[in-house]
Amino acid sequence: MGTIGATLVRAGRRFVSSLPALFGVLVFTFLLMRVLPGDPAVFFASSPNAGQEEIEVIRKQLGLDKPLPNQLAIYLYDVGRGNLGRSMMTGQAVAKDLKERLPASLELTLTALLIALISAVPLGVLAALRPGSLVDHGVRLFCSLGVCVPTFVSGLLLIYVFYYLFGWAPDPTGRIDIFATLPPQRTGFLIIDFLLAGDLEGWWAAARQLMLPALTMALFVIAPLARITRASMLVSLGSDFVRTARSVGLSWWRIVVTYALRNAILPVITIAGIVFSTMLGANVLVEKVFSWPGVASYALDALLVSDYAPVQGFVLLMATIFVIVNLLVDVLYGIADPRATVA
């Protein structure tokens, strides 16, 4: 109880101390967007007859006619009230767009991370147990391939094989078959919502839809996870306590999993945290290839057309998630290695 309480207090303190950083991100993104040379008003006034008048109308509508400090003040005030502005691109409130799209991204990223961890940790352990062996080289080759092939290539390849050639996978257009009916929205995670609604057929459809994009993303991040597991396992397997454990004749499983792996897992957790945050923002190519309605492709589209509000909202969201993931990693540290809570 004491340790949990301490962890929570620490997490809370950490969170409060990250608020200034979030504020900095907010202001920085705001300024950055306005420094970029594209003018959203000109872009969106692109109908065949739009002239200067239309451009002015849009500029006014976006509040871009006001001086920059005023714009910033209005923006901060709005953000404080939970209003992230309106997207020109989708015509919707940014907060609403993000709220609808974030579960899609999270569902995809978490599944991919899960697949990556489940395959990377055993692979890393296997490689570390027999360094220099055929298994080790095999794992190295697999990792190199995974990280070398860009996600849009592996994604298109998977689509080509599993959808186009064999027809095993459903059409790669978003989270659910377009003809299917959606479950009542509770968590926003389709595979959970279907389960809650007791619709197994729907669940299977959603899971099938999720498989290829998650696999594509997982392939890309297995490498760093497996490599770090291997390196850290090597250190841990060569350390004194493992030698002692061996000498007292403990079982193989106990030595490798309970002692060596638990001690080696800290850096893996750190990397997993970083990988997760990166994936969430950087999986834009996967989202594009699979028409996945996630936040990353939303932000990229907005950036291309200089649609300020969505980009700012996205960066703020990512920063917040990054803070939360870091907190979570901290908490996991405490569980994996009780010594970490003291510091």
Place this chain on the structure above:
Amino acid sequence: MSFEMSKRSLFAATALLAVTLAAPTAHAQSRAETLRYVTGATVNTLDPNIPGSTREAFALSMSSYDRLVSFGRKQLNGKWVFDLDTITGELAESYSVSPDGLKITFKLRPDAKFQDGSPVTAEDVKWSLDRCVTAPILGKAQLLTGSLTSADQFKVIDPLTFEVTLPKPDKLALPNLATVYPIIINSKLAKSHATAEDPWALNWTKENAAGSGAYIVETFKPGEQVIAKRNEAWNRGTPDKPAAFKRLIIQSVPEPATRANLVERGDADLVIDLQASDVQSLEGKAKLKVISTPQYNAVTFISMNNTIPPFDNVNVRRAIAYALPYDDMFKAALFGRGAPLYGATWADGKPPSGGYPIPQPIKLDLEKAKAYLKEAGMPDGFSTTFSFNVGQAATAEPMAALVKEQLGKIGIKVDIQKLPDAQMSTAINEKKLPFFTEGIVAWLPSTDYFYRNFYTGKQRWNYSSTDNAELEKIAQEARFEADKAKYEDQGKALNAIHFDQMFQIPIWQAAQDAVMQPTVDGYVYQFTRQVDYRNLSRK
């Protein structure tokens, strides 16, 4: 109690079984009656008038709203395209133009109803058109081109008769009413959502359709999909019956290769924005129907800013025109899919027609190009940048590479500049780019319209920053010219000036490649460069 439970669960099980058994057939049936259209773009508003509306939003509005009139169709080289010269009634049962051309009277269909069941009246028409010319929306600038500028011009005669008055006879007034913007809105419904700051209910119509159109929007998820069902009461189609497809799915699929896979596998019915290479290979496989129509109301340019040196020198512009590898560009960028606007022969050097655009007698001729450069006083060439936007990279990138290589041969050093779309629009609007490629499109493609909008004034669409008094004078005169022969002569004069001064170089009209299942029938190339879903049916 337990008996009750088991009875209930037995009932539930039976129901479930029934549903499971019935589902596949229902699914298959509805699939055949559903049109699934995939696109790289997205519908971002249900009201096409909202500034920032996408072309997909225009296309949807053609089906969710009605207008007073609509364009007919004609065959162009064996393919169906919209016909600017045939205006048929949509909500109007008939219309008549007064002999002096100053009054257009519309008789409304007495049986026309909005999607909520209330009848369409002349009051609704008046409110909708007033809105179009008064509110700060896109329709304003469009209707201006047809001399429709003020609410005073619209008059309700009786509930089914409506009159439009013009300051002078304008042949574009009627066609303008068939374009995207002058939608007829259920005014009672819209007004009930109007507020003091938003008297025209723009915020409401953005997300709610209040029309009388052929399709009723059911689901609207910007960036993902729109699902609409057929309006059974709609009878404005040519054979006076509802649209053929019962359901319409417009789905955003950003990756072009995925769109190609979808249509090839038969999961999607129609797509119009595939990459030229994919179209080529799909056409080769001959499993699908491919209809390629040159976009006859659009032009792709290699443009030069006539106010930035050295492009202010006409001989430099001429040199460029004779130094470009047109055939190679056409093949590399478009795989030859489209209508070239170069390589013509003009007998005695005069334009053969007063249309716009027409193929010009320019071709790759390096000797001629060098001679013009010498005449311009720059025999050793110069350095410049060539810009294009990221959104058009698929066609513009190979083109830019060829331009760079070829102009290098006459001593012109070109730096290629690839700009994000918004940056490109901004730079063009501020007239900062010396040399670039861009496209234009006109909904009402008549010669004077092209010249007035794309070769005059300080506005964005005057890519070449042309300022030519003679051209402007002829184009303005031509606007109100009723005599067809005279209009043709004016067009020829304009084309002659264009060729002589070489403001910019029209290079081609890219094809619209509509790829569809063999069962899909009735595709017509529309002025919006989008699909009019009402045209389509399944054989």
